[in-house]
Amino acid sequence: MLAQQLVNGIISGATYALFALGFTLMFGVLNVINLTYGVYFSTGALIALYATRNFAFPILLALPLAAVATGLIAVVIDGLLLTPLRRKKAPELASLMVTLGATLLLYSLMTAFIGTDIQRFPPAAIDSSAIEIGGVRVSRSQILIVGTAFAMVALLLALMRGTRLGLAIRALAENPDAARLMGVDVTLVTFFVSFVSGTLGAAAGILIGLNYNAIQPYMGEVMMLKGFAVIIIGGLGDIRGALIAGLILGLLEGLTAGYVASSLKDAVGFLLLVLTLWFRPVGLFGRAAVKRA
């Protein structure tokens, strides 16, 4: 059973990591707690659901399509809500509040039109049969989630470390004013980061929706709480940290439920969060410079 529990933990950890990647990017680079991120998770899954179910799109086409569409929505929302605040140099709290209002608005709009019933992808959308190796079972969609999480981390790290755009993003994360002085087109890079985050959030929503078959407007809200834990434990804006923290969280939750008590499963993440803040606020792998003077 231990082997199966470890595999379970890795799979759910990969879903947390996949969700947290876009979140940590948005949070770390743009320096706002953007609560609309959870909405992108739901939106992506819902768009892909409609594309596959109502228009018979194959999932391999629906996934990138829905992800890109959601990325564009994220750019529009950033442009409408956050860009004006940045221009006004409004306090951090204003950005948080506006995304809070927008989140309420968007969730309830979605609910008003499509209800809160859970929906699922057509069973034919993905081969969900399981593979069994030595008594340990994994399904194909789960392998896809784990693979995508690792691939996305590699891709993002390559982008951030190996390209001029990545350099610009890092400069923006350090200090928007300095980045502007260095000739970075801050608006463009901000939109790009929003786009990538939205796309990642949507992709996570679609894959997780495929695996758990529980798609509904509020699905993102539940993930947000886990997302907070993962990005703090991993370090704000730390891509590799998000992966490792996600996996740690998934494994610890799985082992807690399997060997301690399932009622404590949800507490693990938040205890870990609080402990991280107590003893290592920069995250497990974070650099110093947490305290901005």
Place this chain on the structure above:
Amino acid sequence: MLKKLTALAALPLAASLWSAAALAQSKEPVTIGAIEILTGPNNKYGIAIKNGFDLALESVNKNGGVLGGRPLAITYEDSAGNKDQAINAARQLIGRSKVPLILGPTLSNEMFAAGPVANERKIPIVGTSTTANGITAIGPYVFRTSLPEADVVPVTLKTAQQKLGIKKVAVMYGNDDAFTKSAYDVMKAALEKLGIETLTTETFGGKDTDFSAQLTKIKGLNPDAIVVSALVEAGSGILLGKKALGFPEKVRVIGGNGLNAPKVMEIAGDAANGTLVGSPWFIGKADPASQKFVEAYKAKYNMDPDQFAAQAYDTLFIVAAAINAAGAAEPEKIKDALGKVKYTGVMGPFSFTENRDPAETSGVVVIEMRDGGFKQFN
């Protein structure tokens, strides 16, 4: 002077208006209140219930309404699943709309909050979907037409024990929701009473989607069945997770009322096969009244009714009967009449116990999910 003249001129007109009003008064609708979740994440329950009420209301009014020709009407108040708003709704229905009776609220949680308000003002309040323990203990004006889990669950478990020879089970329940927690309490008691061994008790959150850790542990213990107290979302997830982990076919899930919804099969697909639930009603019930209800519901709303809609549908007829028996739209009389109503609806014969719970459990059917539909099991 001019004023006086117009006033005089208006007199005959006013008189005629007054008599018209008097005439209309006998046809004035009898308005009762209903508190349901119409918005927010749990509105599917409230909407199914509202649909059930509205369908029954149509039928009541087509057949001459209540109290000798007065139409029956319902004023809905939205609780949004929030107990504070449920209290506000109850107070406004009583204090402002002056309704003689309240239907709802949707959740047991909300009833615990709104029930005492109605009871204090001596207004009967009738839950149609509140199955938790202790609802009617709130006070003498609190009724419910939904069979409490304490009546349904033992029937289900006993049937499974007799027909499948179940000896040891694993239990899973949603521990963050009053409904699933209270159903679990009932399950625990029933399992003990029936002498079925509980190998482990696992919990989960109502919004969880991943149950693999709990199910992996359960699989290692080789239970004969898994007894689950969950709502549709988590329940479907458990069924899917169980299938993904390759449980043997013969290990069935035995659920509480929360799993009793066609939606479970829609979401879980063939993973739902074999799931047993006890129900006061189910869509495949052969009874002609029930079949007529299903057809009418489908025609009006273009979807399948669930038990919440069915319970609401019956409840409205029961309430209408009580109002007629009371002879007036007065709370105290309606309350007394409610206790004496005998009615046979889509759920079977119905009357209240002394404690204002449903008296009849003979309508309970144990049903099995199979290939996307419910089949009678017992």
Place this chain on the structure above:
Amino acid sequence: MPAFLDDFLFSYQSLIYALGINGLLALSMYVVLAIGQLSLGQAAFMGLGAYTSALLTLKLGTPFALVLLASMAVPALAALIIGVPTLRLSGVYLALATIGLGEVLRIAFVNSELTGGALGLSGIPEKAGYAIIFGALLLALIAFVLVSRSRLGRAMEAMREDEVAAGMLGVHLPRYRISALVVSAMLAGLAGALNAHVSSFISPNDYGFDAAVTILSYALLGGIGSPFGPVVGAIILTLLPEVLRPLHDFRLVFNGLIIVIAVLFMPHGLVPWRIGRTGARP
């Protein structure tokens, strides 16, 4: 009392109570925001107060005055535990730590036999009323007005505007941060206790993330320039669901829209003016 007034008070009693209680909650958020920090733990503090008070009343029959004191003391202790380590960090971390606190508490309430699990505690006697709720609100408002027109208020405003500069003027930053958080926890705890003693029933899910966010929106909608802003915000957002009831499905949409518009076009909230511009006096 005339019948119509009696009916009116009965219809709107819990709404009127909620105005006062939510006003207190908004003030509890205000204390923290007033020094430029953000707490998303107000709902958790409220829950601690509510459970502390309900348990004392139901299980021990403690006198109500003592119950209220305890319902402030317990959240204050939690604020110290959570605040001391995180307040040395930037504001975002306090916000996240308080989210964590909220979830841990919710899980504790759900899993504890003592607190009745998900079923919560019911049958709490109605011991609070108009006088104590609005008395507490009024006292808190007066206290905040007095503080804002003093050296303490100036230090708080200085911290909100520029914490580094405030520190360079000798403002003991950690002491102010922790005091604000503790006072805020006490107010939220008091509000929780009063709420428990007018609504007869409490359950863990009343104090989740959504509730925390709602409390924050009271303060931000009203504006934090003066203690009146948050109270006005609380009144509006408490009445809004009632006023917008006919909109049904779109009620929450409007709620969200109003918040977005308020922030984008009224960044100082609906009540932008401040109290006591000392220098502005002739």
Place this chain on the structure above:
Amino acid sequence: MNGAILTLENLTVRFGGLAAVDGVSFHVEPQTVHGLIGPNGAGKTTAFNLISGLGHQSDGHIRFDGETIDKWPSWQRAQRGLARTFQNIRMFGEMTVLENVLAGMHAHVGGGIGATLLRLKSFGAAEAAAIAKAREILAFVGLANISTRAGNLPYGDQRRLEIARALASDPKLMLLDEPAAGMNPSETSGLIDLLLRLKARGVTLLLVEHDMHFIMHLCDRITVLNFGRKIAEGTPIEVRSDAKVIEAYLGTKVAERLEAGARVR
């Protein structure tokens, strides 16, 4: 040395391996004006931040007014009598001019929470005394429009207000980070006059400034930093003829002025 109000010993701070301030030692004599100069990126503002407690050194010691304050937070240093202004003015823009100065007096005005809430007599007296003193300080720096919102003041007046606010904390040592930046010549000469009056009032000044005319005119002693290291120290006359200093500033406008100055002498 023993009479020095501020002493830096081997002060060093590293950011990711790079030493922004590297083994700097100097001291400031009481009731003098001490200049800290150097090209951009020399580590002047970083040194100011270390002295005022907004960052902490990796190595070395700071002694202020007879105490080693290495680990003190900024507010504690401020209470002890260390005040500063900032390169980019950090006003409390929403407050009035008078309130800004009152905020500056934070450490010296009495009134705890009890006195505040009960509005004790002592509270009223302390407030009245504080307002009187604030008016005196504002008159001293030459600001008359005390009821204006600070954010609405013209630039030069904001600089003065920031100095007034720092002065309100009754400092022994005031750090001024580029006080003349962005000022026109007449504003600058007014500022020089103000700083000399401050010195006469008994406040020791340590200032970073790029305006060499300003520095040479005002300072009793100058320390020169380059790439985080101290490269020269002395009187203005000594410093401006120092070969290392001229080399450090080589190619900059300042170098031309320094050289011009050196030639004139």
